[in-house]
Amino acid sequence: MLEQEVKLQxxxxxxxxxxxxxxxxxxxxxxxxxxLISTYYDTPDHYLMAHGLGLRLRNKGGSWLQTVKTSGSAExxxxxxQEWEYELDNEAFDLSLLKQTPLKDIMDNHAIWSSLTPLFTxxxxxxxxxxxxxxxxxxxxxxxxxxxxxxxxxxxxxxIEMELKTGSVEQLIQFASMISERLELMPSNxxxxxxxxxxxxxx
Numbered sequence: 768m769l770e771q772e773v774k775l776q777x778x779x780x781x782x783x784x785x786x787x788x789x790x791x792x793x794x795x796x797x798x799x800x801x802x803l804i805s806t807y808y809d810t811p812d813h814y815l816m817a818h819g820l821g822l823r824l825r826n827k828g829g830s831w832l833q834t835v836k837t838s839g840s841a842e843x844x845x846x847x848x849q850e851w852e853y854e855l856d857n858e859a860f861d862l863s864l865l866k867q868t869p870l871k872d873i874m875d876n877h878a879i880w881s882s883l884t885p886l887f888t889x890x891x892x893x894x895x896x897x898x899x900x901x902x903x904x905x906x907x908x909x910x911x912x913x914x915x916x917x918x919x920x921x922x923x924x925x926x927i928e929m930e931l932k933t934g935s936v937e938q939l940i941q942f943a944s945m946i947s948e949r950l951e952l953m954p955s956n957x958x959x960x961x962x963x964x965x966x967x968x969x970x
Contacts, residue, residue: 770836770850772930773943775952782910782950784894789949794896794908801828803911805889807963810882820869821960822883824858831855835868836960844947844954845940887917887963891924900942904934908946915959917966924959927952 784790784798791798805825809815815822819838824831833855839848851868855861866874874880891913898906909928914921927946931939947954 768850768852769847770839770930771845771847771936771939772928773844773939774841774846774955774958775844775927775929775943775947775950776955776957777910777912777925777927777950777952781912784896784910790896790908790946793898795899796897799895801893801895803827803889803891803893805959806885807887807889807960808883809886810879811884813886813964813967814879815873815883816960816964818873820873822870823960824855824860826858831858833860833864835865835870837869841956841958844943844956845936846956846958887915887966889913889915889924889959889963898942900934900938902935902938904938905932906930906934906939906942907932915962915966917963920966922962922966924962926955 803825805823808822808824821834821836821838823834825834831854832852834850834852837849839846841847853861853864862874865871891911894910896908898908900906907930909930911924911926911928913924915924929939929943929946946952
């Protein structure tokens with residue numbers, strides 16, 4: 768599945784979405800709040816990252832998700848990449864589902880697959896709104912704040928993600944531009960996984 772989203776970096780104090788009447792009026796339903804805790808896996812020499820792949824397990828309100836992503840592309844805050852995400856019964860990988868992703872060839876290489884290990888975690892609160900735009904375009908507006916932890920180091924997560932669910936990517940880009948101007952935010956080509964690898968590199 769192609770994932771398309773725009774990321775905006777938030778600086779300064781925590782945003783109060785409830786006070787942004789102009790934003791809430793565009794949304795269907797109330798703001799939903801969840802705590803998301805994700806563990807990212809790779810080999811000690813970062814084989815997956817070097818091959819443009821990411822693997823994580825996420826606890827989402829007590830349920831588990833396994834996700835594989837490609838590095839894809841990121842330009843002016845617009846991220847486009849392939850994603851395979853499945854719900855799990857518990858926190859153990861479902862190998863049969865992973866074999867339906869680009870990880871299949873790596874899984875067949877025992878030396879690489881057996882060396883996968885948890886490298887870093889993300890722990891953040893996500894506040895979401897579902898918004899419908901022109902051309903039957905539906906997006907999920909998500910405000911994330913928390914931290915990435917790798918070994919004994921951590922760095923903050925403070926960003927807005929707007930993911931296209933259905934419809935026009937042009938509408939998504941226009942809406943993101945409006946949000947960027949309204950809140951005086953900068954587009955971000957980075958992501959949470961990159962923050963984790965940067966911590967491991969000592970940056």
